[in-house]
Structures are given as C-alpha cells and as structure tokens.
Amino acid sequence: MFQKYSLLLKNIVWRSLQIAARNGFSYAIFYLASILLYKEDFGYYNYILKIAFFITLFVDFGISMAVSKYTAEFSNGKNEKIKPLVANGIIIILILAALMAAITPLLNSFVFDEAYNKLLYLLPLFVLVPLTSLFDAAFRGLKRFRELSLLTLITGLISLPAFYFLIRHFGVTGAFLSQNLFYLLMLAGFWSRFKVVPRAIDREVFGEASKYAAVIGVTGVFMFLSTQVDVLFLGYFGYFTEVGYYEIIFKFLALLMMPYAIIGHVISPDFTRHYANKNFGWIKQNLKRSIALSFVLSSLVCVALYFGLPYVFEHFFTKYNTLELNKMSQIVMVLFFTNMFNGFIPLLAIATGHARWGMYFIVVVGGLNVLFDYISIIQWGVWGLIYATVILKSTANILFIGYYYLKLPKA
Numbered sequence: 001m002f003q004k005y006s007l008l009l010k011n012i013v014w015r016s017l018q019i020a021a022r023n024g025f026s027y028a029i030f031y032l033a034s035i036l037l038y039k040e041d042f043g044y045y046n047y048i049l050k051i052a053f054f055i056t057l058f059v060d061f062g063i064s065m066a067v068s069k070y071t072a073e074f075s076n077g078k079n080e081k082i083k084p085l086v087a088n089g090i091i092i093i094l095i096l097a098a099l100m101a102a103i104t105p106l107l108n109s110f111v112f113d114e115a116y117n118k119l120l121y122l123l124p125l126f127v128l129v130p131l132t133s134l135f136d137a138a139f140r141g142l143k144r145f146r147e148l149s150l151l152t153l154i155t156g157l158i159s160l161p162a163f164y165f166l167i168r169h170f171g172v173t174g175a176f177l178s179q180n181l182f183y184l185l186m187l188a189g190f191w192s193r194f195k196v197v198p199r200a201i202d203r204e205v206f207g208e209a210s211k212y213a214a215v216i217g218v219t220g221v222f223m224f225l226s227t228q229v230d231v232l233f234l235g236y237f238g239y240f241t242e243v244g245y246y247e248i249i250f251k252f253l254a255l256l257m258m259p260y261a262i263i264g265h266v267i268s269p270d271f272t273r274h275y276a277n278k279n280f281g282w283i284k285q286n287l288k289r290s291i292a293l294s295f296v297l298s299s300l301v302c303v304a305l306y307f308g309l310p311y312v313f314e315h316f317f318t319k320y321n322t323l324e325l326n327k328m329s330q331i332v333m334v335l336f337f338t339n340m341f342n343g344f345i346p347l348l349a350i351a352t353g354h355a356r357w358g359m360y361f362i363v364v365v366g367g368l369n370v371l372f373d374y375i376s377i378i379q380w381g382v383w384g385l386i387y388a389t390v391i392l393k394s395t396a397n398i399l400f401i402g403y404y405y406l407k408l409p410k411a
Helices: 002-036 039-060 063-074 079-122 125-141 145-193 203-227 229-236 240-276 280-316 323-331 333-342 345-351 355-407
Strands: none
Touching: 002 039, 002 145, 002 240, 039 079, 039 125, 039 145, 039 203, 039 229, 039 240, 063 079, 063 125, 063 203, 063 240, 063 345, 079 125, 079 145, 125 145, 203 229, 203 355, 229 240, 229 355, 240 280, 240 323, 240 333, 240 345, 280 323, 280 333, 280 345, 280 355, 323 333, 323 355, 333 355, 345 355
C-alpha cells in the first residue's frame, strides 16, 4: 500500500510545505501589519491590497491554471511544447499588466477615489503576482513539488527580516513594499530553475490553452466577486475597522482551505488523465470518497473553531478582540463549513474539463453577491452584508457539489 501511494504522499508533503511557506510568509506580513499598524490603518491596508489583487485577476485571467492543465497533458510525450507554452503565457501576462496599469489611472476619480495614491505602491504586483502563479503552475503540472517548495521556503526566509523592518519604520507604505519584495524574490527563485525567454506568441501551442484560460479567467473574477468583494464594499463605504475584523476571520478560512488546495493540486493531474481516458468509474468513485472525507473533516474543524477562535483572538489579536469580532466569526462559521465541504471540488471540475460549466455557475453567484452586498450594506450596514454573503455562498457551495456530480458522464 505504501509503495503504491508513496509518490502521491511525497508530492502531498512537498506541496504542503510549499503552500505552507508561501501562505505562511504572506500571513507573516499580515500579522506584523496587524500588530504594528493602527486598527483603521490596518483595515485601510487590507482594502487597498484587495483592490490590487482584484486587478491581478484580469492580468492572470486563468493563464496559470491553463498552463498547469496543459503542462500535465504535454508531459506525456509532448515535452517540447511545455517551454513555448510558458513563454507564451509570460508574453500575454506582460501585455495585460501593461494594459491594466494604463487603465487604472482612468478609473481613479469614480472607483478608487482617495485609495489611488496608495494603490500606486502596489503597481509591481500587477506583474509579479501573475508571473509567480504562472511558474508555480508549470512546476505543478510537471509534478516538481519538491523543487517548488524549497524555492518558496528559501525566498521567504530571506525576505522575512525585511518585512519587519519595512512595516516597523514605514507603516502602511512599508507593508505595501513588503508585498512587492515577497513576490519579486519568489519570482526570481522560480525563474532561476525554469528559465524561459519569451520571443513570439505561438498560436499553435497556446491556441487551445488560451480558450481554456479565458473560461478560467472569467471564473476567477466572479469567484472573487462571490467571496472577497465584501472587503471592497466595506472599504468603499468607510468601514475600515470592520475590514480588519473581516480579514482576520477570513485569514483563518484561507488557512483551513490550504489542505484542500494541496490535495486538489496533487490529484488534479490524475483526474485529468483518467477523464481523458474516459475512465469515468474511477472519477466518480474517488469523487465520492473526497466528498465524504470533506464532510467529516469540515464538521470536526468547525467544532474546534467555535471553541478555539475566542482564545486566539484574545491572545494573538488582542487589539481587535471585541464583541463585534467574535460575533462576526460566529456568523461566518456556516460559510467556513460549506467552503471546506466543497473543498477541492472546484479544482477537480477544472481538471475534468468542466471549467466552462463552473464559469456559468460562479458568474451567477458572483453577480448575485455583488447585488445583494450593495443592497444589504445600504439598507442594514455591515451586518446585512455579512448575512447576505454567508447565506448566498453557503447555498452555492452545496449546490455546486451536487450539480458537478450529476454533470459527470456515467461509468
């Protein structure tokens, strides 16, 4: 049994280390900012950062996920297409980044308002985040998980002392610069091991992948609208302290979703290959196991969180430990459960070629969430927005699991 699954277990371990390192150092910046910044400044920092990451979705626009999928496919006898695929991805990302950098100032007066001047500090992220995701995807597709994890860990350890210095001495601006430094060093590490020099777009190599990327890109944008647009509404209406509360809580959700992302990224190539070979019986059998495991784990984790989060708030986020924070965490516990229960199902849907259907689903949910968020925050303020998001997204998570299972062909 161990020999049969030894490679899978090794890949999971290395992928776990890589995601833990990447998110861990990102959380380090977040935690240092929460300690060193004033409460309202901390919320303002997260609001601006959320705007920047939203813009990067239009730059990546599904390219990294498409590269991961097609790299896995090309690794079976078409290795000569892998580097041109990655090179084409770099070119398109650079073009889209330049386009977004040019459009952003035009949106200043009626979208960003006073946030624009601070957003300028994060312009490098328009390029750094998508390119980092692109190389990460290429390593994943080739199952070079060990290399990927070591590179992430080393670059994070090198930059960690600089995070403290920048935030300690330059406040919010230092927190922004820390983000730029983190992704710059990570990108440099990835490129040192996967050297690709972009020349010209190869339509034959990137043609099919670009169509798939467009579907993933639309899905990614509306996924943001269905889950994280709340911060943009809170910040736009001036609830910066509540933005800090919201981000603290949802950092725990992101942390809890890491194991699902790890397992999903490791097993996705196998689902892709079995689906391509029309081995639908294997797909459904393993999907059932995944759903059952997710249900049990999600239930146990939520019980632990209900009793454990107040302790964490009291000892690690003392400045923010208020009745409002604890009330907010209890309300979103339902969303925690359904998000974990849904787990890695969206990644498997992408792996089995159901990205277009997933896109339609997420577009509807994202559009409704924006509409309900706007109406609820106007009518009932912060709590109206929280309840609207929890109810809508929790319902969508459950529906997604059932409908995806029904969409799979019969064995």
